[in-house]
Amino acid sequence: MYESFVNKALSKWMEGTGDEGDIVISSRIRLARNLSTLPFPHLLNSTDAKKVVTMIHDALQSLQAQEEEKDLVFINLLELQPMERAILVDKHLISPQHADEVAGRGLIVSLDESVSILINEEDHLRIQCLYPGLELEKVWNQASKVDDLFESQLDFAFDEKLGYLTACPTNVGTGMRASVMMHLPALVMTNQASRVLASLTQLGMTVRGLFGEGTEATGNLFQISNQVTLGRSEEEIISNLLVVAKQLIDQERMARHLLLKETKKQLEDQVWRAYGILTHARVISSQEAMSLLSKVRLGTDMGMIKTVSPQTLNEMLVLTRPAFLQKVKGKDISAFERDAQRATIIREKLLTEPLNQ
Numbered sequence: 001m002y003e004s005f006v007n008k009a010l011s012k013w014m015e016g017t018g019d020e021g022d023i024v025i026s027s028r029i030r031l032a033r034n035l036s037t038l039p040f041p042h043l044l045n046s047t048d049a050k051k052v053v054t055m056i057h058d059a060l061q062s063l064q065a066q067e068e069e070k071d072l073v074f075i076n077l078l079e080l081q082p083m084e085r086a087i088l089v090d091k092h093l094i095s096p097q098h099a100d101e102v103a104g105r106g107l108i109v110s111l112d113e114s115v116s117i118l119i120n121e122e123d124h125l126r127i128q129c130l131y132p133g134l135e136l137e138k139v140w141n142q143a144s145k146v147d148d149l150f151e152s153q154l155d156f157a158f159d160e161k162l163g164y165l166t167a168c169p170t171n172v173g174t175g176m177r178a179s180v181m182m183h184l185p186a187l188v189m190t191n192q193a194s195r196v197l198a199s200l201t202q203l204g205m206t207v208r209g210l211f212g213e214g215t216e217a218t219g220n221l222f223q224i225s226n227q228v229t230l231g232r233s234e235e236e237i238i239s240n241l242l243v244v245a246k247q248l249i250d251q252e253r254m255a256r257h258l259l260l261k262e263t264k265k266q267l268e269d270q271v272w273r274a275y276g277i278l279t280h281a282r283v284i285s286s287q288e289a290m291s292l293l294s295k296v297r298l299g300t301d302m303g304m305i306k307t308v309s310p311q312t313l314n315e316m317l318v319l320t321r322p323a324f325l326q327k328v329k330g331k332d333i334s335a336f337e338r339d340a341q342r343a344t345i346i347r348e349k350l351l352t353e354p355l356n357q
Protein backbone atom coordinates (compact mmCIF):
# COMPACT_ATOMS: atom_id res chain seq x y z
CA MET A 1 0.00 0.00 0.00
CA TYR A 2 2.84 2.40 0.85
CA GLU A 3 4.08 2.21 -2.76
CA SER A 4 1.51 4.75 -3.99
CA PHE A 5 3.04 7.33 -1.61
CA VAL A 6 6.61 6.83 -2.84
CA ASN A 7 5.87 6.31 -6.54
CA LYS A 8 4.33 9.69 -7.28
CA ALA A 9 6.18 12.95 -6.70
CA LEU A 10 3.12 15.13 -6.35
CA SER A 11 1.36 15.69 -3.01
CA LYS A 12 -1.69 17.85 -2.44
CA TRP A 13 0.38 20.68 -0.95
CA MET A 14 2.31 21.02 -4.23
CA GLU A 15 -0.75 21.72 -6.36
CA GLY A 16 0.26 25.37 -6.69
CA THR A 17 -3.28 26.46 -5.77
CA GLY A 18 -4.77 28.14 -2.70
CA ASP A 19 -4.78 31.74 -1.52
CA GLU A 20 -1.69 33.83 -2.45
CA GLY A 21 -0.33 30.69 -4.16
CA ASP A 22 2.29 32.69 -6.09
CA ILE A 23 4.15 33.46 -2.85
CA VAL A 24 2.86 31.02 -0.25
CA ILE A 25 3.67 27.50 -1.40
CA SER A 26 2.02 25.72 1.53
CA SER A 27 0.50 26.03 4.99
CA ARG A 28 1.06 23.50 7.73
CA ILE A 29 -0.34 22.84 11.20
CA ARG A 30 1.33 20.33 13.46
CA LEU A 31 -0.14 19.16 16.78
CA ALA A 32 2.04 17.33 19.32
CA ARG A 33 0.12 14.82 21.46
CA ASN A 34 1.13 12.13 23.96
CA LEU A 35 -0.58 9.17 25.57
CA SER A 36 -1.07 9.75 29.30
CA THR A 37 -0.12 6.21 30.30
CA LEU A 38 3.36 5.86 28.79
CA PRO A 39 6.66 7.82 29.01
CA PHE A 40 7.57 10.28 26.26
CA PRO A 41 9.35 8.69 23.23
CA HIS A 42 12.90 9.57 24.31
CA LEU A 43 12.31 7.63 27.55
CA LEU A 44 10.54 4.65 26.00
CA ASN A 45 12.03 1.18 25.89
CA SER A 46 11.43 -0.79 22.71
CA THR A 47 8.53 -2.81 24.19
CA ASP A 48 6.67 0.32 25.22
CA ALA A 49 7.48 2.03 21.92
CA LYS A 50 5.78 -0.89 20.12
CA LYS A 51 2.87 -0.58 22.57
CA VAL A 52 2.42 3.08 21.54
CA VAL A 53 2.39 2.14 17.84
CA THR A 54 -0.14 -0.64 18.50
CA MET A 55 -2.42 1.61 20.58
CA ILE A 56 -2.49 4.26 17.86
CA HIS A 57 -2.95 1.69 15.09
CA ASP A 58 -5.84 0.13 17.08
CA ALA A 59 -7.38 3.59 17.51
CA LEU A 60 -7.25 4.07 13.74
CA GLN A 61 -8.86 0.71 13.11
CA SER A 62 -11.62 1.38 15.56
CA LEU A 63 -12.29 4.79 13.89
CA GLN A 64 -12.41 3.07 10.54
CA ALA A 65 -14.83 0.48 11.88
CA GLN A 66 -17.08 3.44 12.74
CA GLU A 67 -16.78 4.70 9.15
CA GLU A 68 -14.52 7.60 10.22
CA GLU A 69 -11.28 8.57 8.44
CA LYS A 70 -11.51 5.78 5.90
CA ASP A 71 -8.81 7.35 3.77
CA LEU A 72 -6.10 7.16 6.44
CA VAL A 73 -3.51 4.44 5.83
CA PHE A 74 -1.12 2.94 8.39
CA ILE A 75 2.44 2.45 7.11
CA ASN A 76 5.06 0.28 8.75
CA LEU A 77 8.25 2.30 8.16
CA LEU A 78 10.37 -0.82 8.65
CA GLU A 79 8.97 -2.21 5.38
CA LEU A 80 10.40 0.74 3.45
CA GLN A 81 13.89 0.99 1.99
CA PRO A 82 15.97 3.96 3.25
CA MET A 83 15.59 5.54 -0.22
CA GLU A 84 11.79 5.24 0.00
CA ARG A 85 11.78 6.87 3.43
CA ALA A 86 13.94 9.66 2.01
CA ILE A 87 11.24 10.25 -0.61
CA LEU A 88 8.66 10.68 2.17
CA VAL A 89 10.99 13.31 3.70
CA ASP A 90 11.33 15.06 0.34
CA LYS A 91 7.54 15.13 0.07
CA HIS A 92 7.46 16.64 3.59
CA LEU A 93 5.25 13.79 4.82
CA ILE A 94 7.77 12.90 7.53
CA SER A 95 10.62 14.82 9.14
CA PRO A 96 14.27 13.87 8.40
CA GLN A 97 14.54 12.54 11.99
CA HIS A 98 11.60 10.18 11.49
CA ALA A 99 13.30 8.59 8.48
CA ASP A 100 16.52 7.89 10.37
CA GLU A 101 15.44 5.89 13.38
CA VAL A 102 12.55 3.70 12.38
CA ALA A 103 12.40 0.94 14.98
CA GLY A 104 9.38 1.50 17.22
CA ARG A 105 8.04 4.26 15.01
CA GLY A 106 5.09 4.45 12.68
CA LEU A 107 3.24 6.59 10.19
CA ILE A 108 -0.35 7.21 9.16
CA VAL A 109 -1.02 9.09 5.91
CA SER A 110 -4.21 10.18 4.15
CA LEU A 111 -4.66 9.12 0.52
CA ASP A 112 -4.35 12.71 -0.75
CA GLU A 113 -1.30 13.16 1.54
CA SER A 114 -2.75 16.26 3.20
CA VAL A 115 -2.64 14.55 6.62
CA SER A 116 0.22 12.60 8.09
CA ILE A 117 0.61 11.36 11.65
CA LEU A 118 4.11 10.57 12.86
CA ILE A 119 4.11 7.98 15.63
CA ASN A 120 6.93 8.12 18.22
CA GLU A 121 8.85 10.97 16.66
CA GLU A 122 9.58 13.58 19.37
CA ASP A 123 6.07 12.96 20.77
CA HIS A 124 3.81 9.88 20.62
CA LEU A 125 1.72 11.57 17.94
CA ARG A 126 2.62 14.42 15.65
CA ILE A 127 -0.49 15.20 13.63
CA GLN A 128 0.40 17.30 10.60
CA CYS A 129 -1.81 18.80 7.95
CA LEU A 130 -0.50 20.41 4.77
CA TYR A 131 -2.40 22.41 2.14
CA PRO A 132 -1.29 24.49 -0.83
CA GLY A 133 -1.33 28.30 -0.51
CA LEU A 134 -2.14 30.49 2.48
CA GLU A 135 -4.86 28.29 3.98
CA LEU A 136 -4.13 28.28 7.70
CA GLU A 137 -7.76 28.10 8.76
CA LYS A 138 -8.46 25.21 6.43
CA VAL A 139 -5.44 23.26 7.72
CA TRP A 140 -6.38 24.05 11.30
CA ASN A 141 -9.93 22.74 10.78
CA GLN A 142 -8.57 19.56 9.25
CA ALA A 143 -5.89 19.03 11.93
CA SER A 144 -8.38 19.73 14.69
CA LYS A 145 -10.85 17.21 13.24
CA VAL A 146 -8.20 14.48 13.10
CA ASP A 147 -7.06 15.39 16.63
CA ASP A 148 -10.63 15.12 17.98
CA LEU A 149 -11.13 11.74 16.34
CA PHE A 150 -7.98 10.26 17.87
CA GLU A 151 -8.74 11.91 21.21
CA SER A 152 -12.10 10.11 21.19
CA GLN A 153 -10.15 6.82 21.21
CA LEU A 154 -7.02 7.65 23.21
CA ASP A 155 -6.28 9.35 26.53
CA PHE A 156 -3.95 12.28 25.79
CA ALA A 157 -1.62 13.72 28.46
CA PHE A 158 -3.29 17.00 29.43
CA ASP A 159 -2.93 19.35 32.37
CA GLU A 160 -5.78 21.70 33.32
CA LYS A 161 -3.36 24.61 33.80
CA LEU A 162 -0.70 23.90 31.18
CA GLY A 163 -2.67 22.24 28.39
CA TYR A 164 -1.24 19.38 26.31
CA LEU A 165 1.97 17.93 27.76
CA THR A 166 4.82 17.39 25.31
CA ALA A 167 8.33 15.91 25.28
CA CYS A 168 9.93 19.32 24.71
CA PRO A 169 8.74 22.10 27.06
CA THR A 170 8.65 24.55 24.14
CA ASN A 171 5.62 22.70 22.75
CA VAL A 172 3.57 22.51 25.96
CA GLY A 173 0.12 24.14 25.83
CA THR A 174 -1.47 23.90 22.43
CA GLY A 175 1.28 21.57 21.12
CA MET A 176 0.83 23.48 17.91
CA ARG A 177 3.28 24.68 15.30
CA ALA A 178 1.61 26.62 12.50
CA SER A 179 3.80 27.41 9.52
CA VAL A 180 3.84 28.81 6.03
CA MET A 181 6.41 28.04 3.36
CA MET A 182 7.04 31.21 1.38
CA HIS A 183 8.94 31.95 -1.81
CA LEU A 184 10.65 35.33 -1.30
CA PRO A 185 13.08 35.83 -4.21
CA ALA A 186 12.55 39.58 -4.66
CA LEU A 187 13.24 40.28 -0.97
CA VAL A 188 16.48 38.30 -1.37
CA MET A 189 17.45 40.03 -4.64
CA THR A 190 16.89 43.47 -3.12
CA ASN A 191 18.97 42.50 -0.05
CA GLN A 192 16.06 42.97 2.34
CA ALA A 193 15.44 39.34 3.32
CA SER A 194 17.95 39.05 6.20
CA ARG A 195 16.71 42.22 7.87
CA VAL A 196 13.01 41.47 7.37
CA LEU A 197 13.28 37.84 8.46
CA ALA A 198 15.47 38.66 11.49
CA SER A 199 12.81 41.07 12.72
CA LEU A 200 10.26 38.25 12.82
CA THR A 201 11.82 36.75 15.96
CA GLN A 202 10.67 39.85 17.87
CA LEU A 203 7.14 38.98 16.77
CA GLY A 204 7.46 35.47 18.25
CA MET A 205 8.16 33.78 14.92
CA THR A 206 10.87 31.30 13.86
CA VAL A 207 12.36 31.18 10.37
CA ARG A 208 13.57 27.79 9.10
CA GLY A 209 14.86 26.26 5.89
CA LEU A 210 13.21 23.91 3.43
CA PHE A 211 13.23 20.82 5.66
CA GLY A 212 12.46 22.52 8.96
CA GLU A 213 14.59 22.74 12.10
CA GLY A 214 18.33 22.98 11.48
CA THR A 215 18.07 23.14 7.68
CA GLU A 216 19.21 25.86 5.28
CA ALA A 217 16.90 28.04 3.22
CA THR A 218 17.39 27.01 -0.38
CA GLY A 219 15.71 28.23 -3.56
CA ASN A 220 14.57 31.35 -1.66
CA LEU A 221 12.05 29.19 0.23
CA PHE A 222 11.55 30.03 3.90
CA GLN A 223 9.35 28.38 6.52
CA ILE A 224 7.91 30.79 9.06
CA SER A 225 6.28 29.40 12.18
CA ASN A 226 5.20 30.33 15.72
CA GLN A 227 7.74 30.08 18.52
CA VAL A 228 5.33 30.14 21.46
CA THR A 229 2.75 27.44 22.15
CA LEU A 230 1.84 28.28 25.75
CA GLY A 231 -0.59 30.94 26.99
CA ARG A 232 -2.13 31.50 23.57
CA SER A 233 -5.09 29.84 21.93
CA GLU A 234 -4.73 28.01 18.62
CA GLU A 235 -6.81 30.74 16.97
CA GLU A 236 -4.46 33.46 18.31
CA ILE A 237 -1.39 31.61 17.05
CA ILE A 238 -2.98 31.24 13.61
CA SER A 239 -4.16 34.84 13.38
CA ASN A 240 -0.69 36.15 14.44
CA LEU A 241 0.97 34.04 11.76
CA LEU A 242 -1.60 35.18 9.22
CA VAL A 243 -0.80 38.84 9.96
CA VAL A 244 2.94 38.19 9.62
CA ALA A 245 2.48 36.19 6.40
CA LYS A 246 0.35 38.96 4.89
CA GLN A 247 2.96 41.59 5.76
CA LEU A 248 5.66 39.46 4.13
CA ILE A 249 3.48 38.99 1.05
CA ASP A 250 3.04 42.78 0.78
CA GLN A 251 6.79 43.33 1.18
CA GLU A 252 7.64 40.67 -1.41
CA ARG A 253 5.09 42.19 -3.83
CA MET A 254 6.58 45.66 -3.30
CA ALA A 255 10.08 44.31 -3.94
CA ARG A 256 8.87 42.59 -7.14
CA HIS A 257 7.25 45.84 -8.23
CA LEU A 258 10.49 47.72 -7.54
CA LEU A 259 12.56 45.23 -9.54
CA LEU A 260 10.13 45.53 -12.44
CA LYS A 261 10.13 49.32 -12.30
CA GLU A 262 13.83 49.96 -11.85
CA THR A 263 15.67 46.97 -13.25
CA LYS A 264 13.22 45.28 -15.61
CA LYS A 265 15.81 44.33 -18.24
CA GLN A 266 18.22 42.87 -15.66
CA LEU A 267 15.36 40.93 -14.06
CA GLU A 268 14.20 39.55 -17.41
CA ASP A 269 17.80 38.66 -18.19
CA GLN A 270 18.17 36.72 -14.94
CA VAL A 271 14.87 34.89 -15.44
CA TRP A 272 15.60 33.92 -19.06
CA ARG A 273 19.21 32.96 -18.31
CA ALA A 274 17.89 30.65 -15.59
CA TYR A 275 15.38 29.19 -18.04
CA GLY A 276 18.14 28.85 -20.64
CA ILE A 277 20.48 26.97 -18.31
CA LEU A 278 17.75 24.69 -16.98
CA THR A 279 16.58 23.78 -20.49
CA HIS A 280 20.11 23.10 -21.79
CA ALA A 281 22.33 21.96 -18.93
CA ARG A 282 23.52 18.35 -19.01
CA VAL A 283 24.78 18.21 -15.40
CA ILE A 284 23.36 20.26 -12.54
CA SER A 285 23.74 20.21 -8.74
CA SER A 286 20.75 20.36 -6.44
CA GLN A 287 21.82 23.76 -5.10
CA GLU A 288 22.15 25.32 -8.57
CA ALA A 289 18.86 23.77 -9.71
CA MET A 290 17.01 25.17 -6.69
CA SER A 291 18.38 28.63 -7.23
CA LEU A 292 17.57 28.66 -10.98
CA LEU A 293 14.12 27.13 -10.46
CA SER A 294 13.42 29.97 -8.03
CA LYS A 295 14.18 32.49 -10.79
CA VAL A 296 11.98 30.64 -13.28
CA ARG A 297 9.20 30.59 -10.70
CA LEU A 298 9.59 34.34 -10.23
CA GLY A 299 9.47 34.82 -14.02
CA THR A 300 6.32 32.69 -14.16
CA ASP A 301 4.64 34.60 -11.33
CA MET A 302 5.50 37.94 -12.96
CA GLY A 303 4.07 36.88 -16.32
CA MET A 304 7.40 36.72 -18.16
CA ILE A 305 7.30 32.96 -18.72
CA LYS A 306 3.79 31.91 -19.57
CA THR A 307 3.89 28.16 -19.91
CA VAL A 308 5.51 26.69 -16.84
CA SER A 309 2.89 25.88 -14.21
CA PRO A 310 3.48 26.42 -10.48
CA GLN A 311 2.59 22.75 -10.03
CA THR A 312 5.46 21.68 -12.32
CA LEU A 313 7.88 23.83 -10.35
CA ASN A 314 6.67 22.41 -7.02
CA GLU A 315 6.84 18.90 -8.38
CA MET A 316 10.46 19.50 -9.34
CA LEU A 317 11.26 20.23 -5.67
CA VAL A 318 10.73 16.49 -5.15
CA LEU A 319 11.64 15.02 -8.54
CA THR A 320 15.13 16.53 -8.45
CA ARG A 321 16.01 15.35 -4.94
CA PRO A 322 18.65 12.60 -4.62
CA ALA A 323 16.22 9.93 -3.36
CA PHE A 324 13.78 10.35 -6.22
CA LEU A 325 16.56 10.42 -8.81
CA GLN A 326 17.84 7.16 -7.38
CA LYS A 327 14.38 5.67 -7.50
CA VAL A 328 13.95 6.58 -11.17
CA LYS A 329 17.25 4.83 -11.97
CA GLY A 330 16.24 1.89 -9.79
CA LYS A 331 19.67 1.61 -8.16
CA ASP A 332 22.28 3.52 -6.15
CA ILE A 333 23.90 6.13 -8.39
CA SER A 334 26.95 8.35 -7.90
CA ALA A 335 26.69 12.07 -7.18
CA PHE A 336 27.74 12.83 -10.76
CA GLU A 337 25.10 10.49 -12.22
CA ARG A 338 22.50 12.16 -10.01
CA ASP A 339 23.50 15.60 -11.30
CA ALA A 340 23.19 14.33 -14.89
CA GLN A 341 19.83 12.67 -14.19
CA ARG A 342 18.59 15.86 -12.52
CA ALA A 343 19.50 17.94 -15.58
CA THR A 344 17.65 15.49 -17.86
CA ILE A 345 14.49 15.51 -15.75
CA ILE A 346 14.38 19.31 -15.55
CA ARG A 347 15.01 19.71 -19.29
CA GLU A 348 12.32 17.22 -20.18
CA LYS A 349 9.79 18.77 -17.78
CA LEU A 350 10.40 22.34 -18.94
CA LEU A 351 10.63 21.54 -22.64
CA THR A 352 7.39 19.54 -22.74
CA GLU A 353 5.68 22.79 -21.83
CA PRO A 354 5.84 24.85 -25.06
CA LEU A 355 7.56 28.21 -24.78
CA ASN A 356 5.49 31.37 -25.11
CA GLN A 357 7.08 34.78 -24.92
Ligand SMILES: Nc1ncnc2c1ncn2[C@@H]1O[C@H](COP(=O)(O)OP(=O)(O)OP(=O)(O)O)[C@@H](O)[C@H]1O
Nearest residue numbers: 026027028030092095179180181210211212213223
Ligand atom coordinates in the same frame (compact mmCIF):
# COMPACT_ATOMS: atom_id res chain seq x y z
N1 LIG B 1 4.60 25.17 5.48
C1 LIG B 1 5.22 24.01 5.24
N2 LIG B 1 5.10 23.41 4.04
C2 LIG B 1 5.69 22.23 3.77
N3 LIG B 1 6.42 21.56 4.66
C3 LIG B 1 6.59 22.10 5.88
C4 LIG B 1 6.01 23.37 6.23
N4 LIG B 1 6.37 23.65 7.51
C5 LIG B 1 7.13 22.62 7.93
N5 LIG B 1 7.25 21.69 6.97
C6 LIG B 1 8.00 20.42 7.06
O1 LIG B 1 7.68 19.73 8.27
C7 LIG B 1 8.83 19.06 8.79
C8 LIG B 1 9.08 19.46 10.23
O2 LIG B 1 9.35 20.84 10.30
P1 LIG B 1 9.94 21.55 11.58
O3 LIG B 1 11.18 20.86 12.03
O4 LIG B 1 10.02 23.01 11.31
O5 LIG B 1 8.77 21.41 12.63
P2 LIG B 1 8.34 20.36 13.73
O6 LIG B 1 9.20 19.14 13.67
O7 LIG B 1 6.89 20.18 13.62
O8 LIG B 1 8.57 21.20 15.03
P3 LIG B 1 9.61 21.16 16.25
O9 LIG B 1 10.89 21.63 15.68
O10 LIG B 1 9.01 22.09 17.21
O11 LIG B 1 9.67 19.75 16.76
C9 LIG B 1 9.99 19.43 7.85
O12 LIG B 1 10.15 18.40 6.90
C10 LIG B 1 9.49 20.68 7.16
O13 LIG B 1 10.03 20.87 5.89
